[in-house]
Structure formats: C-alpha cells, structure tokens
Amino acid sequence: MSPVTTKTIGPLHLEDLEPHRFEDLVRQLLYDFRTWRDLEATGRSGSDEGFDARGWEIVGGAPPVWIGDGDTPAGDDADNDANDRQWLIQCKREKSISPAKLRSYLEDLPNVEQENLYGIVFVAACDFSKKARDTFYDVTRQLGFLEVKLWGKAELEDQLFQPKNDHLLFAYFGFSLQVRQRSMKTTIRARLMTKRKAQKALTAFTEILIRDASDERYPHLDPDDNLPEVKRRRWKVFRCAGCFYDGVYFTARRSFAFLDDDGVHWDIAERINDAIPHNDPWRIEPQNRSDEDWKIRTDTMQKWDALEEKNKGWLETFFVLPYDRILAIDEDGDEFFSHPHVYVAPFGERGPFADYCPIKLENNEHWNKVQISPLESTRIAFFDRAPPEDDISKNFYADAK
Known part of the structure; x- marks a missing residue:
C-alpha cells in the first residue's frame, strides 16, 4: 500500500528564543511545579551569581530526603517545618550539551551548603543522552542537592503540549492546540451538517x-x-x-x-x-452525431x-x-x-x-x-x-x- 501522509506538529525551536525569554518560559512552567512562596527572575539583572531563577518552596513537616534517579541516600534529620526550601534554577539555551560540558556547568554552581540550597532544576533547550543524565545525577548528589530535576527539550515540549500550558505555547511559539481543536471541531460539525443536508x-x-x-x-x-x-x-x-x-x-x-x-x-x-x-439546458450537442451512432447503440x-x-x-x-x-x-x-x-x-x-x-x-x-x-x-x-x-x-x- 502507498504510504499515508499525516499532519503533525514539528519540533519547537526552543533554541531560537532570546536568552531572557527562554528563562521567562522556564520560570512560568515552574509555577505549577511546586507551591512557591516566591519565584525570582534573578537572571534578568545581568549579575545573577549562578542563579537564572531562584525559588522558595513552602513545605510542611516532612524532613528533606534525596529525590532523583539512582540510590536514595538519607537526608538531614533536621525538622524543616518552619523553613522554606530554596531552589536553584539554571537555564541553558544551547543546541547540545555533552556530559563533560554538563559537569563543568554543575561544578560552577554556587556552594550548596553556603547558599542553603535544597534542590536544583537544570533546564536546557536540547536533548540529553543517557550518559549526560547519569552524570547530572552523580554530580548533583556529590554537590549536596537533596532534590534534582533535569529538563531537556523533550520534557519542555511535554509540558507545553499540556492543555494547562496552551497559553504559553501560543505566547512563545504563536500557535494553540486548543484553537486547532476548536477549529477541527467546527470543521467536523460543518461537514456532518452538509452531509445530512446532502443525504x-x-x-x-x-x-x-x-x-x-x-x-x-x-x-x-x-x-x-x-x-x-x-x-x-x-x-x-x-x-x-x-x-x-x-x-x-x-x-x-x-x-x-x-x-x-x-x-x-x-x-x-x-x-x-x-x-x-x-x-441539461446548457449542453451543446455534438455536430457529428449520425445514424451510424444510433446503429452502434442499437447493435450494442x-x-x-x-x-x-x-x-x-x-x-x-x-x-x-x-x-x-x-x-x-x-x-x-x-x-x-x-x-x-x-x-x-x-x-x-x-x-x-x-x-x-x-x-x-x-x-x-x-x-x-x-x-x-x-x-x-x-x-x-x-x-x-x-x-x-x-x-x-x-x-x-x-x-x-
């Protein structure tokens, strides 16, 4: 059978966003990630000291523990009921990041204990290999982060294509899946109405x-x-x-x-x-119709x-x-x-x-x-x-x- 061509949406060009706009997009996606007391756009000042964004998560009474891929070591036993958790958000608008380059980025981060950091969200406009992801979890655990998230291009697209983020998809990339769905729904309704009238x-x-x-x-x-x-x-x-x-x-x-x-x-x-x-009132009869034509029809x-x-x-x-x-x-x-x-x-x-x-x-x-x-x-x-x-x-x- 001949191949069937289907319509789909091409990859989002996250790398084409202006650096500060990419940080804005990430920060707005993070609003639903946790319950924040504050989420700061520190990267816009130009002297961010390693923070593209910084957030304070409101927490209850559970003590902090490591959350990530791999082993799960025990965290501090200190009660964290009264203290917010401070998160570091790093954004890299690059087309590719190798494991070695990812390691260098992580080693340049602020001191975890000195800054009293709890977790990190590292976001990039590219896809990460398995080796790069393993490197990320190994290094962040060594640095002392208790909870870590690595978002590549696939994770960002997954979030942007969710209905709750359709407004961000439109604001940053100029199209809306919900508008497309409404348009498709309108088209189908019109087609069915025409079909019923035709029948x-x-x-x-x-x-x-x-x-x-x-x-x-x-x-x-x-x-x-x-x-x-x-x-x-x-x-x-x-x-x-x-x-x-x-x-x-x-x-x-x-x-x-x-x-x-x-x-x-x-x-x-x-x-x-x-x-x-x-x-057919407008049909023009052929001029060359002859008795032979009628004979052919009769014989047939x-x-x-x-x-x-x-x-x-x-x-x-x-x-x-x-x-x-x-x-x-x-x-x-x-x-x-x-x-x-x-x-x-x-x-x-x-x-x-x-x-x-x-x-x-x-x-x-x-x-x-x-x-x-x-x-x-x-x-x-x-x-x-x-x-x-x-x-x-x-x-x-x-x-x-």
Whole structure:
C-alpha cells in the first residue's frame, strides 16, 4: 500500500528564543511545579551569581530526603517545618550539551551548603543522552542537592503540549492546540451538517446542477463561442449516485459491460456513455452525431440484452465531490434548472472534484452480485472497440486513475 501522509506538529525551536525569554518560559512552567512562596527572575539583572531563577518552596513537616534517579541516600534529620526550601534554577539555551560540558556547568554552581540550597532544576533547550543524565545525577548528589530535576527539550515540549500550558505555547511559539481543536471541531460539525443536508436533498439517480459559486455568468454562457464549452461556463448537470463516507458521488461514465463466468475477464462498450444527463439546458450537442451512432447503440444493446443476467452489467466511474467543498445546497433550483443546485468552491484543475475516481464493475443478477476489478490486463474483446482516433477509451482510463 502507498504510504499515508499525516499532519503533525514539528519540533519547537526552543533554541531560537532570546536568552531572557527562554528563562521567562522556564520560570512560568515552574509555577505549577511546586507551591512557591516566591519565584525570582534573578537572571534578568545581568549579575545573577549562578542563579537564572531562584525559588522558595513552602513545605510542611516532612524532613528533606534525596529525590532523583539512582540510590536514595538519607537526608538531614533536621525538622524543616518552619523553613522554606530554596531552589536553584539554571537555564541553558544551547543546541547540545555533552556530559563533560554538563559537569563543568554543575561544578560552577554556587556552594550548596553556603547558599542553603535544597534542590536544583537544570533546564536546557536540547536533548540529553543517557550518559549526560547519569552524570547530572552523580554530580548533583556529590554537590549536596537533596532534590534534582533535569529538563531537556523533550520534557519542555511535554509540558507545553499540556492543555494547562496552551497559553504559553501560543505566547512563545504563536500557535494553540486548543484553537486547532476548536477549529477541527467546527470543521467536523460543518461537514456532518452538509452531509445530512446532502443525504436529504441529493438522492441517487437525481440530476443535480453543480455550480462554481464564483462564476457570475450564470445562467448565460460566455459570449465568446470560440471557447470550448468547458471554458464558457463553470456549472454542469450531473447524475447523482448517492452520498458516501467521502462525499457525494456523481456518475461520470456508465457503460454496458460483459462479465465472464471466471469472475476475472470483462469488457465494456466504450463508445456508449449512459451517464450523460437527459435534462441539461446548457449542453451543446455534438455536430457529428449520425445514424451510424444510433446503429452502434442499437447493435450494442441487442448484444448486451442477449446475455444472461450473471454476465451482463454496468461499469460505472464516479466523480467524488467532498463535503468540505460544498458551500450551499438549494433544493428547489430556479426557473432555468428546477432540480437541486449545489454551490461549490471555485473550480480547480478537476473542477470541484477529488483527485480520484472510484470504479464499480458489477453484474445485474439480483441475488448473486459479482464485482470484477476492471484491470486492463484482464479485459477481453467482446464489444466493438472505439477507433484509434476516438479518445473515449483513453479518457475513461485517465478518469479512473
């Protein structure tokens, strides 16, 4: 199967933030980390003495103990009920930090006992290797910190993508997941509403007028009759085939088909297209229609009618109009075309339709339906083929891609 492309969010460019803005982001993420009596932005002064931020955590009656990866040594036995815990916050806006460089940063920190420090949060705009993380926990334990946290790029992104921090994601990086979710919810609701209206108004075998809502020439063709018909108007009548999961189906081609008993081989009367609507006021009839065309149709129908029900069927190719491209549905039509009108977004290279055309090749037998995959390699010569200069067959396979 072909790979499926999905939309995702790229990595956050934390390293592109201005240094003080990176410190601001970290400090604002820390507000929910603990219950703080005070959280100071000491790094903004320029002479921070090793503190990018400093916080005092309000604590209860539990004595301090080491909290980190690895062994858990016992902490001091002193009662800390009445004393806040002082935290050191260090921020490094770098693309990479090796274990050796991380060690040097930690060894340059203020003296833990002298500053009466309890814990440290070391934050960087890069990912840390396992060796770097092991180094961090070893060195901070040796320095005397009782609780330590190492936040790399992955930890920061995890926090920023939480709903409670969506305002920070928008403030620092310019997009909001909650806004995207609301937009997606609105899109889905609109799609379902359109689908329900289409199911009510656009029934199978009904002739429907599809209109480019931006074409103000309606209902009159472009006066330049030298233009091909497709350029003289951006509206056309199609026969509806029904509403499905991916949109409204309209029959592009419908040809008499032969299905062999082996369930593999097949053929179609490619010179006949029964999908052409009977009620199209703007359709320009071809000038070269002759008695021979009617004879071809009569001979083909006789040959097809002589088949058993299990061997005769139809090959149908469908245009798919996605629900998202439908702007409005007028169920009553107007004095020029009294059947439903479907207003769509401006036409592209394939008009308003999706870039694929489903195909169905099925026999007419009611109780024993058989479908065959219409591969060119399994097609046989049962009906007369179109002459080489006739592009009907080529167009059929182009639409079927």
